[in-house]
Amino acid sequence: MTDPGDSPVIQTFDLRKRYRRTTAVDGISFRVDAGQVFGFLGPNGAGKTTTIGLLLGIISPTAGRFELFGGSSARDLHSARRRMGATLETPNFYPYLSGRDNLRIVAGVKHRDRAEIERVLDLVGLGRRAKQKFKAYSLGMKQRLALAATMLGDPELIILDEPANGLDPEGMREIREIIRGLAERGKTIFLSSHMLWEVERTCTHVAIIQNGRIVRQQSVADVTSHGVAGLRAADPAALAAAVAEYPAARWVRQRGDRVVAELEDGDLAALNAWLARRGVHLSHLALEARSLEDVFMEATGVGELAPAATDALPGPVRHRLGEVP
């Protein structure tokens, strides 16, 4: 097991992947240290799966390079992959083989014995269903089998691409508990997910990718330590438009009858006074904890804006309202 520390387990340097007409990954550089639970976030088509494919050696980079456990040569990467467990997109197994036989194939590759197959099957709760063919498994069971295969060989680094995809809330909770258990054992986890609240609960660090570029990378503690202002008024659209013009507002978003804004100075009293001078009277004003969702939406420009409230605003203000120019 790796001790948490400063040694990078994954490090990419200006990594690029270009297909004929599209650039899937556009010069990304990031670093994942030992013991981190690293959330890799981004909208669909942002380049998450391509990035993971590059790290796993199933896609060749067009330019740039990356290191796994400090090595970057073909031999280093091959031996590094023996210290990793990973799943990419959907669970990929032989449909005509049982869960146990599928793990026998994986165990053969990873040089593990039968006892370990039983251990990981029990760990993901598939011990009793191990004889059943993979094609007869439910999606949740398939995801759990993929996690079991990932854990074979007690890898130091675990890469999971959307592990909770298609699962019901109970299934998601189970997967989250397994991931937490792995994190508690000091494993380095690289987790790609759409589910922001899942990542916020599970991860220590996040990187947000959009259009093949990393647009934000920081610790989850940093993300949530900065508060945002939560406001309410009789006309939320007018309130959002007014707050967007406030000089200290970094960004503003309207959520139903609420408006949320990040302030550079965090001074709610000054904001209240400024709005009152403009004839906007608040029914509610409070400092709220910023969520990962706020940061994600701010970084990717995905918002819940009322178009009528933003169309008339000047460009820089619209940008602060969450639109990407």
Add this chain to the structure above:
Amino acid sequence: MILRALRAEMLKLWKRPATWVTVGLFTLITFADVLDDYRDALKDPEVSFFLPEAWSRILGEEVMIGFIFASVLVILLVAAEFSWRTARQNVIDGLSKTQWYWAKVLLLPVVAALFLVLRVVVGGSFALAGTDLSSGRAVMGGPQFAALGGMYLTGLGYACLALFVSAAVRSSGPAMAVWFAWFAFGERLLVGGLGSLFQGLRPALKWAPVSTFNRLNDYLRYDPEALRQAVEWATRHDRPVPQVEALGPAVAGTALWIAALLLTGWWSYRRRDL
């Protein structure tokens, strides 16, 4: 690692229903074919169906059916790995792309042998039933072993062609269509077309893969006694006398095609993303 890879391939081969469907179907077809030969022997006093003479019929042109089944099975086993994305997952789990490809290569001798052995067992069992074992004659000798060796090489050639197509096309249905098209008419069309355009190429075009493999699939090449009887029969019935070429160039040509297909398939597989 090679042994582990072979064990994994054997597990997949053994547990795959397609294996047993192809084996069952081929056994039925072989049984019907040999039964037909046996009936011919009962009707025609010039035809014998006891060992070792019956080998010329058991290891006749119909052995080709086994090579077709072997190729189909190789395509089903290899190309499906791309559809199921297990080819990708195996590499994620720690196999190198090279190890993955050569693990599939290990499968080819097994599959090629499987259908040849089935033909020998089904046909041989039938013929053995009518053989007088007390005569002291060996039921199988040097010519038969040589024929089996040559035909095994033919089967390997076909299996390599199937692996090459599977790695290039990466989907079972289209791969099977490409393989059949090449086997049934593609090669002949290409050779005919190129031969008429560039007459100087004609001698080389005779060594296209399927034509080269088929050169070894002629029992008369290996059994001088069977050849003598065939020539006698043809002369007596005013039919074209069978001609046989030297074995060496056919063996070398097949071996070269096997190497070329495996290496080109490997190169093509390695350079593409999974």
